[in-house]
Amino acid sequence: MIHADFQSRHIGPDASEQQQMVESLGYSSLAEFISAVIPGNIRLPAALDLAEASSETQALKLMRELADKNQVLRSFIGQGYYNTHTPLVILRNVMENPAWYTAYTPYQPEISQGRLEALLNYQTMICDLTGMELANASMLDEATAAAEAMTLCQRMSKSKSLNFFVDADCLPQTIDVVMTRAEPLDINVIIGNPATDLDVDDVFGVLLQYPGASGQINDYRALIERIHAGKALVAMAADLLALTLLTSPGELGADVAIGSAQRFGVPLGFGGPHAAYMATREQYKRSLPGRLVGRSKDSQGNDALRLALQTREQHIRREKATSNICTAQVLLAVMASMYGVYHGPHGLRAIANTIHAKTSVLAAELKGAGFTVENSSWFDTLTIATGDKTADIHTAARALGINLREIDDSKLGVSLDETVEAEDLHTILAAFGIDSLAAGEAELLIPEALRRSSEFMIHPVFNSYHSETEMLRYLRGLADKDLALDRAMIPLGSCTMKLNATAEMIPVTWPEFGALHPFIPAAQAQGYAELDKQLQVALCEATGYDNISFQPNAGSQGEYAGLLAIRGYHHSRGDSHRNICLIPSSAHGTNPASAQMCGMKVVVTACNANGEVDMEDLRAKAEQHSDNLAAIMITYPSTHGVFEENVREICELIHGHGGQVYVDGANFNAMVGLCKPGEFGGDVSHLNLHKTFCIPHGGGGPGVGPVAVKSHLAPFLPGHRVMENKTSAVSAAQLGSASILPITWMYITMMGAAGLQRATEVAILNANYIAKRLSVAFPILYTGSRGLVAHECIVDLRPIKEETGVDVEDVAKRLIDYGFHAPTMSFPVAGTLMIEPTESESLYELDRFCDAMLKIGEEIEAVRNGSMPLEASPLVNAPHTVEMVSADSWDKAYPRSQGGFPLESLRKNKYWPPVGRIDNVYGDRNLACSCAPIESYME
Template identity: 60%
Template sequence: MLESSPTITTQDELIESITAIEELKVPKDYLGECLSPDAFAPTDSFIRRHIGASSPEIQAMLRAIACDSLEEMVEKTVPDSIRLKQPLDLGVARGEYELLQELKAIASKNQVWRSYIGTGYYNCITPPIIQRNILENPGWYTQYTPYQAEIAQGRLEALLNFQTMIIDLTGLEIANASLLDEGTAAAEAMTMAAGLAKNKGNKFLVSSDCHPQTIAVVKTRAIPLGIEVITGKHDEFVIDRSCFGILLQYPASDGAIYDYTESIQQIHAQGGLAIVAADLLALTLLKAPAEFGADIAIGSAQRFGVPFGYGGPHAAYMATKEDYKRQMPGRMVGVSKDVHGQPALRLALQTREQHIRRDKATSNICTAQVLLAIMASMYAVYHGAAGLKSIAQRVHFLTQTLAQSLEKLGHQVLHPDFFDTILIQPKGTSLAEIKDRAAAHKINLRYLENGAIAISLDETVSKQDLLDLINIFSEDQSAITNYKLQVPDSQFSIPNSLTRNTTYLTHPVFNTYHSESELLRYIYRLQAKDLSLTTSMIPLGSCTMKLNATSEMLPVTWSEFGNIHPFAPLEQTQGYQILFQQLEVWLAEITGFAGVSLQPNAGSQGEYAGLLTIREYHQHRGQTNRHICLIPTSAHGTNPASAVMAGMKVVTVNCDDEGNIDVTDLKTKAEKHQHELAALMVTYPSTHGVFEESIRDICDIVHYYGGQVYMDGANMNAQVGLCRPGDIGADVCHLNLHKTFCIPHGGGGPGMGPICVAPQLVPFLPKHPFTTENPSTISAAPWGSASILTISWVYIALMGAKGLKLATEVAILNANYMAHRLAPHYPILYTGKNGLVAHECILDLRGCKTIAGIEVDDIAKRLMDYGFHAPTVSWPVAGTMMIEPTESESKAELDRFCEAMIAISQEIKAIASGAMDKLDNPLKNAPHTAATLLADDWNHAYSRSQAAYPAPWLKEHKFWTSVGRIDNAFGDRNFVCSCLPIEAYNE
């Protein structure tokens, strides 16, 4: 019989009890290698669940690479001169249960008021079926960008639906698969128009009726490009040949509806382009922008079922004419066919992307908002044309009701034509009284500087909401108790000339899945066509597809974070401010920097923001001549594209035979351009997967010649807890929170790219018109995609300093273990001085073509038959694969992938020896679909079993591709970016 625990009554007895607990023999793998057991540590330790390998597995992998400990491996991998000598000051690891309780307490400090602020952000209803089965479903949010299209057909179909929805509603011919936010989309459209305009002027006209944050983003983007932005009323502009474009808001930010036909005719007559920022819900009732001459339409899909999220993430859209398809920024989904002649989807016109075009690219956009675009497309699929129109009519009816009711109270409605927003000039009631009553009802309105008040309604508004709004504006409070709402006199407050008469969303996909059971099946049919982290590891070099833990994801959909307007008063968002402040402190500690901006809502935006801070720093010091940006040939394609956008000229720096920056070439070019040198962009560890020994010397050279060092944080997963960019010598770095810090990739977005800077750059961090009078605005919302910052906050808090360091060590170990296993079969292209790699390694597959005619793409497609997503293909070196396993994968999963690659190497050897045909073999014909394997005819020299089940584990679970290898060239020659008629699929 167990003895009962003694009662502890004194402090000495408590200390004695704790000492006894600490002396207990706790298994080594309780918290993982290198972590001491803690009597007060939570029993639900997150670290051992985030890190895939157990202590025995870690020891086995260390033995395989001839290291006795993780410390020895780090000593052989990371240069001693840059290694941290003390642990990060981040506190201890936390338990999931206790931490979520703490975060709930922080969230409770946010006040969820009813916000009728508008300005492009609206409350909306996320259909529960979409929230549960897409937003909260790892089968959707853990997918990677659909570069391997055969295993991304479900997501590509949902994005094709999104593009079709945008094309239909705007009336234009092509659309992309989303952009980052409305402000960024407007800036991208401005740059696009500048390149397309016939007059080649440098003036861009922006209507003062555009949303303030959009104007701010456009102005920021224009300055380094030498574009002069002129704001004013659209009908008062002087339009001549110096004006290459005009931006118009439809409806206007204050709700007015204008006919822009004349303004657009004027800009066209002068050789310029017209851009219309249009509200999608309004377009169900309003004439499409294309019908009055718009060349480009942009806007946000947020109100189609995506929560406020205090600013994001939300999917922006862009549509334009087909003639401009090669200048369209972002990604486009196109229709093609597979080798069997069946319709198949893929990313179209990839030659436009910055990874290929580099400094010639028209945009640096790399991350889109795929997950949110899918939500918006499913919202349209769920409601259909009739449902969307019904929602719009109800919103408009409620707005009319409010307008007439307020007019009856004596207030003036300033615009007779509106959709969902009215502008009120209060009469007889002071502004202070209105603000006090609004606060008493916990209602946010938009107060303009001229004393007018804008009120924007949405689909969530009820009759009681209307009564509360009327109450706010009523002097006689007693009369409101039995107030009778004023039924509108007319059906619409929309001019006949701007009333929509054209159809939209006529495709069957928008007219089939209106019941929950049908939509549920459709969502899961699409999900089954997509490989995500729920199926297998996705070992993409430089992309860090690690665990996105459920406890990290839960707070995203808490109402305290999701239902707050991005321009709600700061006193209502104290929970968010606490979270931002803590996250900024943690990121500054992790990177060794002095200041942080959370505003950039993508890695590419972080690059751009970082370079702008450097540019403004030089300009502030009177060194306007500094415009040269040195970029190694191994850099990410977004680096040179971002530099050009920041007004810099790119000068490339060579790499040596080992993949390191050629220090001699760097010094020569830095000296040559010493009077113009602005910055060096460097990725560390390098894009070749090694810790360059000369990194401190590289930074010193750039500083000596007056430049600043920008460090791309894409490979931060190899640094956290081991070294810090600020200590190494960098002046600014961006962090891909959707890589190192666990925000999921979402099938190609969302992402977040905060920047961290040294003390001298802190004054030049991005600002926002909502928070300062002189903004340098990168994103439409002050803190970017604020709601998903909760994910990284939870991750860092759960791991603590020791856990984060251990994660980095295991990520490096896993990469070296895989390199060790695969080296006998494929050459490892680059290693460090001790023969080890960083957190990723590059397999050189060019010899496969020489001996067997097998291309790297053949191996990528064959991996699909084994149930794997290919590593990064042909980057940073053509004909190679870059593998990054992350710390989250178990040794068993690493071995499974290695065994697949080894089996493929045996198939390649069989082709080389003549045992297999060079043209008719499992690699050239991969991937193999179930349909081809079940067909009556099988005319291949190899067996069906070898095609479908080349490894034993596949008989337990098999991921089937829904299409065969896709014909990319056919898709580009026959460009289609909207839904095909249903007959095409029947054929």
């Protein structure tokens, strides 16, 4: 029996199909074709110096060896991270289900109603628990959410102060990230005790932790009133599970609530990925960063969901954006929301009460043995004065297989969670030298004035699916509403929806990766250290850079970290005046937003008619700003899908004026094995591991955005004060979204140097094949000097709209009837579709997509020649739902079959969108970002 290697599993077209496609483009071999695409002055002379490919079985065996170097102890460290029971029905049917983890960001709402509903549940749950009116669809982590809350407070506060006060009892990693974010924006962070150190008349905002990192629960009502009287706003970092028992931040008077949903069923994963939350008052809705799911109506008047207020997003606002964060943690937010749905309000409160009771028992036992518990109130966390016994207790704890929190030499912390059983309490007490639990109940220590009296999560969705049968069917029903990679090609330009192979995903849920707390002693995480080291070596070899950090947990964070490195480098040389960042007009929207967040001033440079950087304009602006030039940000290949032949000249020009070159790695999947940004002039790049290196999109997150640099920028890579002795942390955990790094390691290991290069070549081949086939019906906007594109092509619908009235949205929605997700709409050029097929799509699927587009071209032609009026065309009525096609009456100018089955092949395998075209204007004018009120169910 012949076993196919992984490369042939990952790459769609086989050798004969590749040759057929190459010949259709007029070339005799793949090598000849690639030589025509890649500029000779940047082409690598030799293959990457990486190991040969391993089989799936071999790679998993090697990964197991890495995993076994991690020690899985029971951690009671807390500090924002907790052991949790992931309900197995959620583990198998969400986290391990490609219907959920291979989906794209729900920008096309008609084919995203399942995950939009799950996210609306998340928003509703967050609003209910925090007492706020509005919550977004998740943030990257608690620390970055706190940083976003700080800038929201600055924008919305009436205070003119530049001071932001942070309670010293906030989580240490949160303080680190807030300080990183504040410094380039000239915000002065003051850390102290709000009861004694806060001048309410000289701050624009205050961050409080509830309960504190120490475990203490404070009643902040009077303090918040004083802060508001001083014209400042209050952000409160709150534990969601504690809020089932505690008065909500909204009821206390806070303006913003942030925190993590990790303990709602999401594995520790050595720090990530986890969904954070951010909630605020209705009046701040246009300042709330990230994504917001709202309710609207479809073309049939039915209720439907969509992303609301998208004009807030950085892709549109660019350097005027309030944040560069366009990423959510959708897969993890879905898991957390389903944890809330499965347990319901009564189940959550029961879990919280049990945790609190066990913490109170532990406190009583410790006090009885003569230890001092420093906090006078608690939910799940105790700070214990241990004096000169501290080191011995830690040593004893580790010998017993547990970790406690290291606070300092004279005190330690213990945080309990839902997984704690009686034997765990015995073990913890044994570490303190206490023999056994005494009988009897302990006093509960939540202050009377802070005990929650308001209801939460009363909506039917949180009170209907508590049996596994019902939960299973609910999850299946939601997944059936969505179109993900498990159904069809997702041909999005710039977002690279390639295969997320099962073998790559398998190690993610191994306890050796999933059950580790991020702040355990380094000796217990040697497997992660080795994984980090091996990935650094492989990705530095692939990129041509010298060092890399995996701390950024999204591409936007990687951009930000890269620009901070450039900023730090200039400052270290006494060039703090260098603050001009040149950005071509074709750049990703995150680029100018990231530069603005780093305190840089954006100067936009022009592109020419071919979509390339206008060298004359670039030279003029580089000369004009020479004294203050900090950097240029370029995307390569360009966002227009072209390998620019003058990229070396661009890099040399910027270096000649004292600037640094940031090469956006969003399109690195078109370079792997063929050229290296670090060798053709780049100083720093971020990589999107969820694009090039197979980490799945998860419906819009998680992602990983590591930042790679040349050696002179390495000292300025991100890191935490305590863990890495640095001062520029960009996310809460040292290794960011650590638990999904095995996916990238598996991909590189199974592909090997030759496989990685072939993947790049076939991605470019597939894109050019599509461009060639579609060019008979649609103009292709940009091509290189030989008429070829890179890994994506742009179909220009502007002349078609001018001639026929058919616009880009009509084509996008009509593609749904053919079972396809739309390409990227109106980016980077308004009125266009950007198509990226990836290397994983077979020739059959490429042809199926082209057939659909060409059939749509025929429908456009019918409008053009007058045989079908535009307003009566299937294009403007798309997508067609089952409800529409099966209605008793049919008043369309075309047959039902053309509406529902425009290709005969669809009769065998048809995806039906659950809703018709959604009214975006209605949704924004009638903003509703939580589940429909109870009354609508009573009707």
